[in-house]
Amino acid sequence: MDTTLHDPLLGRMLDARYRVEQRIAVGGMATVYRGLDTRLDRVVALKVMHAGLAGDPEFTARFIREAKAVARLAHANVVNVYDQGADGDAVFLAMEYVPGWTLRDLMRDRGALPPRTVLDILEPILAGLGAAHRAGLVHRDVKPENVLLTEDGRVKVTDFGLVRAVSGESSVTTGQVMGTVSYLAPEQIEQGATDPRTDVYACGILLFEMLTGHKPHTGDSPMQVIYQHLSTDVPAPSTLVPGLxxxxxxxTVAAAARDAARRPADAxxxxxxxQHIRRELTPAQLDAEPGAVAPAAAAATPRVERTSIMQLPPPDMVMPRHAQPLEDQAQRTPRAARRPQRRRRAAWVLPVSLLVAAALIVGGASWAWNGLYMRMPSVLGLTQPVAVRTLQDDGLTVRVRQDFSGTVARGRVISSDPGVGSRIRKDSTVTLDVSKGPDRPAVPSLSGLSLAAAEQAVKxxxxxxGTVTRQSSDSVPKGEVVGSSPAAGAKQQPNTPIDLVVSSGAAPVDLPDVVGEPLDQATSDLQDAGFTVVIAPQQVFSADADPGAVAAMSPDGQTAAKGSTVTVTVSKGPQLVDVPDVTGLHEAEARKLLTAAGFKxxxxxxxxxxxxxxxxxxxNGNQQAAKGSTVTLTLL
Structure with missing residues (x-):
């Protein structure tokens, strides 16, 4: 039964953007689908975590964190990560869709490969891994299934930095475990420790397998393979393929050394x-077809034709190896069917002659084609003079561009166009991107920005x-940035902390007390002290200030920020009200009536x-007096 028909994700829209169209592959941690980014109208690969793992918050958080790190790793030999998201129970990555086949498909179909083809494949793998290593990323699961060969001859590594040991139950099958443990480094098995040399070990195993058609460690169970990783050195490939x-x-032996210290430091x-070995080998050594192998492996190692990855057809285009030879068919043909062949020979001589002629023409065209074209060599990491000389020695024209790089040292090659392993004409122009070293961003101008805007500009x-401090400023309003340390324009290393100084407003100065002063005098006194004067629109009654004088001021403290605004309220003079007549009343009753009328x-x-x-x-009672004034009572 075709289980893909019952896959609930097929046809579903993820994050209202990605339409799941076809299931491509199922792995131990995720299922990969071909999908369509409906926003950009491009085909993508959607890697959806299995539900059991997506339900683990810690694993999901690590998956998202490392996906973001990989997304920053832009390299021609790495499958790009475009986006990450979650839609209900589906946690997914949107990645570059790479049509083609895997290195596992190639090795399964061709067996051992000629050294030139092996180097054509492994060098781009190492170029992608090297960029990751210099960016602080370790793949942790380098294997043929994670190496993609595109239809136009490019090599891309996928699943960067996303695979770690998964605790708890999982749906990983024995075959999937075997596929992974075959490339695990001893320290990865014993301590769970990973660093760039872990990936180097896996590449050493890949190198052995591509040269011989066999894995160096085999067994009936994962534990048998693991034991061999820990106890047995990887043999020289020439023990299986004499003449290498x-x-x-x-x-190969150095890269796959059990002791990590004996391996190359990184990819x-x-x-x-x-690259040094490639330059040392003769064309005969590079193009040598895998020869006779040791008896134990002879039955399993097919003899392959000399080829290159550009000439390899997809797996579904390769003729089955078990096809019956024509000679065997002839031997098994019944005698009655074998009529006198002299008459019939004329019938097949002409077609066969035509086929031979066609083969010669195709062969000649292929020779001419190969004579005009070559593989783009890898010069990644070389100094500019060495890289230019290497390419010019191959007859190529070189153009150099300068670019910043946080992972490649100044003066060394970051990337090339065309990319490593691409098929190019021998008279092509190659563009090299040479590192200017890390980009040293300049501190932006932050003065006058709000604190929030300044922080965003720094990021x-x-x-x-960095540290945010506050200080008074007569010229910068409160809450705005006064300056920074280092100052604006200074070149710094990425992620350098920038300290900010924020204005707390002008420094406080003495505030004159102008209550009771005539308005003109009060205004002059405040302005002379550096304040801005605003007159309140409404006047008030005041028992303490004459009409036209200042009845109140705000603020009314002893100090205020220089340049700040002081509001003054003008007096209308005292408010006159009728004095109640309380003669003949006892004290308590008289006091009550007067107090209610607003008098002391x-x-x-x-x-x-x-x-x-x-x-x-x-x-006297029944006269008018200022409200709030004092009424004196004499008791007899």
């Missing part, structure tokens, strides 16, 4: 060694926000005995 150049034996170092420049009360008792009443009231 000793340099290939040496580099860049291994790539440099392979956009590739720098980090002062009492003079001339007779302390008995129950005195108000004898004199000043000002």
């Amino acid at each position: 150049a000793p340099q290939l034996d040496a580099i 860049v170092e291994l790539l440099g060694a392979l 956009d420049a590739g720098l980090a926000v 009360v002062q009492v003079i008792k001339l007779n302390p005995f008995g129950s005195p009443t108000v004898h004199i009231e000043s000002p």
Whole structure:
């Protein structure tokens, strides 16, 4: 039964953008689909994590974090990561869609490969891994299934930095485990430790397998293979394929050494060694067809024709190896069917002659084609003079561009166009991108920006926000940036902390007390002290200020920020109200009426005995007096 018919993701839109169209492959951690980015109208590969792993928050967080790191690794020999997202229970990556086939398909179909083809494949792999290593990334799962060969001859590595040991239950089958453990380094098995030399070990195993058609360690179970990784050195490939150049034996054994310290430090170092070996080998050594192998492997290693990856058809275009030879068919033909052949020979002589002629024409055209074209050699990591001389020695014209790089040293080659391994004419022009070293961003001009805007500008420049301090400033409004350290325009290393100084406003100065002063005088005093004066639109009654004088001011403290605004309120003078007549009343009742009318009360008792009443009231009752003023009562 075709289970793809029941895949619930087929036809689904992820993140309202990616339409899942076809299932391509199923792995231990994820399923890969061909999809369509409906926003950009381009075909993408969608890698969707299995539900069991997507439900693990820690694993999902690591998956997202490392996907973001890989997305920054733009390299011609790496499958690009475009986007990452989650839609319900589907956690996914949107990646570059690479039509073609895997290195596993090629080795399964062709067996051992000629050294030139092996180098044509492995050098681009190392170029991509080298860029990752210099960016601080380790692949951790280099194997033929993760190497893609495109239809136009390019080599791309996929699944960068996304594979780690998964704890707990999983749906990984024994075959998938075997496919992975065959390339695990001893330290990866024993301690779970990974660094660039872990990937170098896996490339050493790949090198052995491509040269011989066999893995160096085999067994009936993953544990048997693991034991061999820990206890048995990888043999020289020439033990299975006699006649291989000793340099290939040496580099294979070094790359796959059990002791990590004996391996090349990273993929860049291994790539440099392979490029040196390629220049040492003769054309006969590079193009030698895999010969007779050791008896134990002879039955399993097919003899392959000399070829290059550009000439390899996809797996579904290769003739099956079990096809019956014509000679065997002839031997098994019944005698009755074998009529006298002299008459019939004339019938097949002409077609066969035509086929032979056609083969000669095709062969001649192929020779002419190969005479005009070559493989783009890898000069990645070489110094500019060495790279230019290497390409010019091959008859190529070289154009150099300068670019910043945080991972490639100044003066060394970052990338080439055409890319490593591409088929090019021998008279082509090659463009080299040479490193100017890391881009040293300049501190942006931040003065006058708000703190939030300044912090964003620092981050956009590739720098980090350092300490934020506040200081008074007469010229910069409160809350805006006064300056930075280092200052604007200074060149810095990426992610250098930039300290910011933010204005807390002008420094405080003495604030004159102008309450009670005539308005003109008060305005002059405040302006002379450096303040801006605003007159309140409404005047107020005041018992303490004459009409036209200042009744109140805001702020009313002893100091204020220089240049700040002071609001003054003008007095209308005292408010006159009727004084209640309280003569003849006892003290308590008189006090109550006067207080309610807005007056203060002062009492003079001339007779302390008995129950005195108000004898004199000043000002007199039924007259008008300023509200808030004092009424004096004399009791007898």
